[in-house]
Amino acid sequence: MKRRTLLATGAGAAFAAAAGLPARAQDDGPLKIGFIYVGPIGDGGWTYQHDQGRLAVEERFGDAVETVYQESVPEGADAERAITQMVLGGADLIFTTSFGFGESTNAVAGQFPDVKFEHATGYLRTHPNVSTYDARFYEGRAVLGTMAGRLTTSNKIGYIASFPIPEVIQGINASFLHARRVNPDVEMVVIWAYTWFDPAKEADAAKAMIEQGVDVILQHTDSTAPQAAAAEAGGIYTFGQASDMASFKPAPRVASIIDNWAPYYIERVQAVMDGTWEQQAHWGGMAQGEVEIGEITDAVPAEIKTEAEQLIADITSGEYHPFTGPLNRQDGSVFLEEGEVATDEQLSTMDFYLEGMLGDIPS
Amino acid sequence: MDLSNISITLLLASLMVASTPILLAAIGELVVERSGVLNLGVEGMMITGAVVGFIAGYHAASPLAGFVAAAAGGAALALLFGVLTQVLLSNQVATGLALTIFGAGLASLLGSGYVGIRAPVLPRLDIPLLSDLPFFGPVLFRHDIVVYLALALALGVWWMLRHSRAGLILRAVGESHDAAHALGYRVVRIRLLAILFGGACAGMGGAYFSLVRVPQWTDGVTAGTGWIALAIVVFASWRPGRLVAGAYLFGGIGVLQLNLQAARVPVPVEVLSMSPYLATIAALVILSRGKATAAPAALGQPFHASR
Numbered sequence: 001m002k003r004r005t006l007l008a009t010g011a012g013a014a015f016a017a018a019a020g021l022p023a024r025a026q027d028d029g030p031l032k033i034g035f036i037y038v039g040p041i042g043d044g045g046w047t048y049q050h051d052q053g054r055l056a057v058e059e060r061f062g063d064a065v066e067t068v069y070q071e072s073v074p075e076g077a078d079a080e081r082a083i084t085q086m087v088l089g090g091a092d093l094i095f096t097t098s099f100g101f102g103e104s105t106n107a108v109a110g111q112f113p114d115v116k117f118e119h120a121t122g123y124l125r126t127h128p129n130v131s132t133y134d135a136r137f138y139e140g141r142a143v144l145g146t147m148a149g150r151l152t153t154s155n156k157i158g159y160i161a162s163f164p165i166p167e168v169i170q171g172i173n174a175s176f177l178h179a180r181r182v183n184p185d186v187e188m189v190v191i192w193a194y195t196w197f198d199p200a201k202e203a204d205a206a207k208a209m210i211e212q213g214v215d216v217i218l219q220h221t222d223s224t225a226p227q228a229a230a231a232e233a234g235g236i237y238t239f240g241q242a243s244d245m246a247s248f249k250p251a252p253r254v255a256s257i258i259d260n261w262a263p264y265y266i267e268r269v270q271a272v273m274d275g276t277w278e279q280q281a282h283w284g285g286m287a288q289g290e291v292e293i294g295e296i297t298d299a300v301p302a303e304i305k306t307e308a309e310q311l312i313a314d315i316t317s318g319e320y321h322p323f324t325g326p327l328n329r330q331d332g333s334v335f336l337e338e339g340e341v342a343t344d345e346q347l348s349t350m351d352f353y354l355e356g357m358l359g360d361i362p363s
Numbered sequence: 364m365d366l367s368n369i370s371i372t373l374l375l376a377s378l379m380v381a382s383t384p385i386l387l388a389a390i391g392e393l394v395v396e397r398s399g400v401l402n403l404g405v406e407g408m409m410i411t412g413a414v415v416g417f418i419a420g421y422h423a424a425s426p427l428a429g430f431v432a433a434a435a436g437g438a439a440l441a442l443l444f445g446v447l448t449q450v451l452l453s454n455q456v457a458t459g460l461a462l463t464i465f466g467a468g469l470a471s472l473l474g475s476g477y478v479g480i481r482a483p484v485l486p487r488l489d490i491p492l493l494s495d496l497p498f499f500g501p502v503l504f505r506h507d508i509v510v511y512l513a514l515a516l517a518l519g520v521w522w523m524l525r526h527s528r529a530g531l532i533l534r535a536v537g538e539s540h541d542a543a544h545a546l547g548y549r550v551v552r553i554r555l556l557a558i559l560f561g562g563a564c565a566g567m568g569g570a571y572f573s574l575v576r577v578p579q580w581t582d583g584v585t586a587g588t589g590w591i592a593l594a595i596v597v598f599a600s601w602r603p604g605r606l607v608a609g610a611y612l613f614g615g616i617g618v619l620q621l622n623l624q625a626a627r628v629p630v631p632v633e634v635l636s637m638s639p640y641l642a643t644i645a646a647l648v649i650l651s652r653g654k655a656t657a658a659p660a661a662l663g664q665p666f667h668a669s670r
Contacts, residue, residue: 194632
């Protein structure tokens with residue numbers, strides 16, 4: 001390809017994307033569905049999975065729907081502009097797919113009561129046309145934590161955390177709790193990256209952990225960079241985050257926690273079409289197929305794999321809840337009594353470490 | 364808190380690696396700005412270099428070929444900027460910002476088929492004898508060739524600006540393009556060459572992400588490093604020596620703060636996270652204290668021979 005054609009292709013694609021947004025949907029035309037992404041689709045993780053959900057909607061409904069999306073929208077004031085632009089472009093239903101879009105989503109929703117909004121991983125529903133949805137990632141983390149506790153030989157497990165919000169804290173607590181359950185000597189090293197997506201920083205965080213003796217790394221950030229850092233160091237186990245990250249099979253990536261948004265997106269689009277859409281706070285998990293564990297590779301000993309699969313089965317059937325008492329908070333106070341199960345309210349406001357964790361959560 | 368887990372040797376060694384892309388991009392931009400041109404498109408040239416370098420490196424199975432292609436890719440994008448601002452006299456700030464946006468989109472388009480592929484490994488260049496020295500060996504002499512290339516470039520730029528005729532001419536063009544023009548120097552040609560050099564450096568800096576530091580292609584892999592490089596050029600008051608100090612300080616504290624977090628040092632994480640920015644600004648401001656502003660006098664001004 002000549003450079004000139006190359007540039008022309010790039011410019012053409014950019015122009016088409018820009019021109020696609022303001023096209024107004026006709027009343028009798030397809031249902032227009034918008035997606036606001038926090039990262040690029042090519043992140044191979046979080047945003048990639050949301051886009052898979054979008055593609056599933058397109059495949060299911062065909063010409064009855066039209067989807068638009070905007071990538072790498074910063075969390076904060078600019079998100080409001082991006083969402084408004086999408087509404088003015090004629091979107092009837094908009095999914096905003098990151099925690100930090102909560103206030104912007106509600107601000108725009110107040111101005112456009114006829115448009116339906118779905119905000120991922122949030123809790124703010126100040127207007128009747130805003131729903132929130134989330135997945136019970138802690139169920140998957142419990143499985144990964146169990147495997148991590150078994151696999152570590154240095155008894156140091158690393159967790160690359162993004163922001164100190166309940167979803168991430170649930171993930172840290174669930175992995176730590178289940179690692180400790182199978183290996184009482186385990187300790188967890190947490191690094192707060194303060195980003196969802198910054199490959200170089202994530203790689204540096206993984207390297208810092210490895211240099212300090214961590215040999216199993218869980219990540220709550222979206223790029224595959226920690227996997228690459230682990231592959232380079234050798235002898236380190238990692239887990240795919242949000243998407244399968246299959247290119248690092250069979251090691252260092254020995255399993256993964258996968259977000260599958262397709263069932264929920266299809267359900268909600270159908271609801272808008274049927275006129276049955278109502279505000280809700282949806283929280284699906286393994287039972288609904290929203291949280292999946294990717295292939296556990298042969299780098300994991302068979303008995304550990306069996307143990308993990310048993311845990312998956314127990315959580316999926318509802319027989320076991322990862323946060324079941326007795327559990328204490330880090331400061332020793334009682335969180336759950338013997339046999340008590342954490343309520344959704346307790347989980348969605350979780351802002352403390354469990355007993356045995358070292359270090360503090362940034363306030 | 365367990366500081367004994369932090370190995371100073373490993374920390375300093377990873378500092379060298381973490382700082383290299385910033386240093387490469389910044390030294391290129393320094394030359395561009397010393398010639399009187401403000402190119403805010405560093406981030407766009409870096410990300411283009413990252414993807415072009417990755418694609419070439421992958422197909423040629425040679426990281427070095429990747430770096431050569433990345434330099435060419437960055438320079439090609441810079442040439443676009445050069446033609447627009449130097450020949451067609453467009454506004455440099457607006458064109459530079461547009462270049463960043465364009466570069467990000469172009470890189471995303473080119474790289475769409477390369478997500479999740481592993482890069483060929485750039486071998487470490489263990490310098491004989493020196494790499495066996497205790498402490499200094501691992502810190503200084505066991506890196507890949509690009510780490511040394513970045514330092515050599517910085518040294519070369521310093522020497523050129525300070526001691527060579529070419530450097531004098533470049534500075535003259537940056538201080539007063541009218542005077543340089545009156546003396547018979549071809550202002551536009553000199554600036555175009557500087558812009559190309561800046562683009563090539565930024566491209567290599569970007570490729571250092573996709574080929575060495577991360578090492579793979581994902582969208583947004585440079586994550587704003589181009590902006591840091593731009594800031595470091597200004598805070599280093601356009602001096603290569605200070606620029607090296609600034610780049611190493613920024614990269615070093617960025618790595619150090621992650622290590623401190625992992626060692627559970629009882630300092631709020633928020634403070635640790637902002638420490639690279641604070642420390643770099645503080646250090647460079649103190650270094651530049653009490654001296655007249657060193658900005659090239661013609662920085663950002665359009666030049667046309669008719670005036």
